[in-house]
Structure formats: structure tokens, C-alpha cells
Amino acid sequence: xxxxxxxxxxxxxxxxxxxxxxxxxxxxxxxxxxxxxxxxxxxxxxxxxxxxxxxxxxxxxxxxxxxxxxxxxxxxxxxxxxxxxxxxxxxxxxxxxxxxxxxxxxxxxxxxxxxxxxxxxxxxxxxxxxxxxxxxxxxxxxxxxxxxxxxxxxxxxxxxxxxxxxxxxxxxxxxxxxxxxxxxxxxxxxxxxxxxxxxxxxxxxxxxxxxxxxxxxxxxxxxxxxxxxxx
Numbered sequence: 001x002x003x004x005x006x007x008x009x010x011x012x013x014x015x016x017x018x019x020x021x022x023x024x025x026x027x028x029x030x031x032x033x034x035x036x037x038x039x040x041x042x043x044x045x046x047x048x049x050x051x052x053x054x055x056x057x058x059x060x061x062x063x064x065x066x067x068x069x070x071x072x073x074x075x076x077x078x079x080x081x082x083x084x085x086x087x088x089x090x091x092x093x094x095x096x097x098x099x100x101x102x103x104x105x106x107x108x109x110x111x112x113x114x115x116x117x118x119x120x121x122x123x124x125x126x127x128x129x130x131x132x133x134x135x136x137x138x139x140x141x142x143x144x145x146x147x148x149x150x151x152x153x154x155x156x157x158x159x160x161x162x163x164x165x166x167x168x169x170x171x172x173x174x175x176x177x178x179x180x181x182x183x184x185x186x187x188x189x190x191x192x193x194x195x196x197x198x199x200x201x202x203x204x205x206x207x208x209x210x211x212x213x214x215x216x217x218x219x220x221x222x223x224x225x226x227x228x229x230x231x
Contacts, residue, residue: 042149042165042170042174043149043151043152043163043165043174044151045149045150045151046150046151046152046153048150052150052153055153055155055160055162056144056150056153056162057144058184059144059160059162059177059179059184060142060143060144062179062184062186063137063142063186064141064142066089066091066186066208066209067090067091067209068088068089068090068091068208068209068210068211068212069088069089069186069206069207069208069209070086070087070088070089070206070207070210070212071086071087071203071204071205071206071207072084072085072086072087072203072204072205073085073086073087073097073201073202073203073204074201074202074204075199075200075201075202076199076200076202077197077198077199077200078197078198078199079197083099083100083103084099084100085097085098085099085100085103086098086100087201087203088212088216088217089137089138090212090216090217091137091138091139091140092111092138092139092140093109093110093111093112093129093138093139093140094109094110094111094138094212094216094217095107095108095109095114095134095137095138095217096108096109096216096217104118104119104120104121105117105118105119106119106220108216108217108218108219108220109129109134109138109217110217110218110219111129111217112128112129113126113127113128113129113219114126114127114128114129114132114134115219115220117220117221117222122222122223122224123222124220124221124222124225126219130166130169130172131169131172132172132173133165133166133172133173133174133175133191133192133193134175134191135166135172136148136164136166136175137175137177137189144164146167147166147167147168148164148165148166148167149164149165149166149167149170150162150163150164151163151164151165151174152176155181158180158181158182159178159179159180159181159187160178160179160181160184161176161177161178161179162176162177162179163175163176164176164177171194173191173192173193173194174191174192175189175190175191175192176189176190176192177189178190185206186203186206187202187203188200188201188202188203189201
């Protein structure tokens, strides 16, 4: 389910919302908006070893201790698109992604809806956060229950990578989280939508903890909405 509150059109127009922008931005939070024609089959769950379960417990404990963070990010899509900006997260449910110019996009999760605002088009689209891959990071309690299908755990010296998707909503896309290890620290994630498009987000200068204003997570409004419904 999506809600489109555009002041101009009822749906995202294909001629304006180009494939390049869709792949660059849609993969971060709004994978379902890509409108897959030939969806990739979800990966099978892995058989977890005792070491795997121990690492998942460590990751869950680490993530549950993070109530807020802010960071700069660099974004790269598998189609070659690049972008950067700032990201703010406050659990549960709150997220703000500000893209740096010339990308005219703001993404805000307010606890239920993810709002995608394109200031160039003055177009606002909303989708339930539960239908996005980033849902895992902003839930109130992070746990690797049967609701999460873990498909891969990869280890390398000083790093660990987990890949997963929502068991009941595989079409919402999958997420891979990359952590520095010993001690654990979230460094980046990759979102893969149902078409197989990947978007990589690398965090820079991350600050964990601290206060984040409620104003950061207010849903954006179109110019028409801000003008009381007047054009």
C-alpha cells in the first residue's frame, strides 16, 4: 500500500521519475516502488551453526543498545548512480535521510509511514515502513526470530556481514548489514530490491547516542500542503 500526495499527479510518472533515480534512491527505503516485473526468488534460509547463533545474538545485543545515531553517508547503486548526504536514526521507528544537492529528495520515517519527498517535482509518496527493507534497523526490539530469514553470514578478519529479509514479506527486498568486529560497529548496509538492484550505503563519521530533535522526523509536506491547500 502506498499513498501519493503529489500536487500534480496521482502516480509517479515514468518520464519524470527516471530509472536512474529510481535505482539510486528507491533501493534505500522504498524498494516496492520500483514495481518489479520479473522478481528475483528469495534466497533460502541458511542452516545456522552454534557460531552463527552466537554472532546473531551479539549483533542483536549491539543494535538494541543503539537508540540514536547520525552519520554522513555515501551511496552507490549497482547501476552506477552515486549520491551522498546525512542520515539520522532514532529507535523505534524514526529515520531521516537528507540527500545532498543536486539530488532533490528527502526521506523520513515517522514510526509508521516512510515519506519520500521530491522537492523538484513537489511530490510526496508514502509507504508503510513495514514494507521496506530498512524496517529491521528501526524496530523497537531487534531480534533474529522466525520473522527474519537469515540467508548468509560472512566473516573476514575484523568484519562480519549478515544478509536477511522479512520472512512474510520477501518482496519488500533484502538487507545486508556490515559491521566492524571486536568491537562491533555498524559500518554499512546494502539493500537489494525484488529486481535484483542493489544500493550500498557506507556510513562516515558516525556518532552513536545523543539527543535528536523530534523535528527531524516530522513528515515532509508539499508546497501546496504548506500553503493550506492553495497552489
